[in-house]
Amino acid sequence: MNDMLLGFALTCALLVPSALPSVAASPSAGPSAPPDDGASIVNSGSTNLAGYQLHVLPNGSVVAGPGASAPKQVSAALARRLFADLAAAGPLDRLPAAACMKSASFGSVTRVTYRGQTSPDLSCPSSSRALRALAADAAAVTDAAGIRPTTRSRLVLP
Secondary structure (H helix, E strand, O other): OHHHHHHHHHHHHHHOHHHOOOOOOOOOOOOOOOOOOOEEEEEOOOOOEOOEEEEEOOOOEEEEOOOOOOOEEOOHHHHHHHHHHHHHHOOHHHOOOOOOOOOOOOOOOEEEEEOOEEOOOOOOOOOOHHHHHHHHHHHHHHHHOOOOOOEOOOOOOO
16 A cells, blocks of 8 residues: 555656756756756656656757766757757647546656647647657657666665
8 A cells, every 4th residue: 555655646746847856957057947948858757667857959969857977969850850840839838638548557748848838748649740740759859868768666665
């Protein structure tokens, strides 16, 4: 029962955007809000898989969330495509949200934040061309940055 409550609490904390740690603009800058010219890709993780937070700059520099050792670089073409699709999508908070069934153990939420607006969940199938393009971009950036799903360590309480 305690494991279930802990898992639920961790999942809830990950789903609340304000509970996510901020991403540093550069490794030496320390924790701070992302600069306005970049976009953040955040995956909430799930009970069994750790989430991630990436901040992508227009030049292709990618800073991973807490604990990252150094910025990564994705191709300039991929960065241009992401930012072109973000511009074409218009206000992200006005894109149509689609609901989808998710596993309690492995279901996660992936969103993109750009210029103060956050997209609906990109991991749900959508009829919106803009959301499908952003979902493909987010997956491509995540893959190019070398982010792989990892299992959560079990927290053992005394």
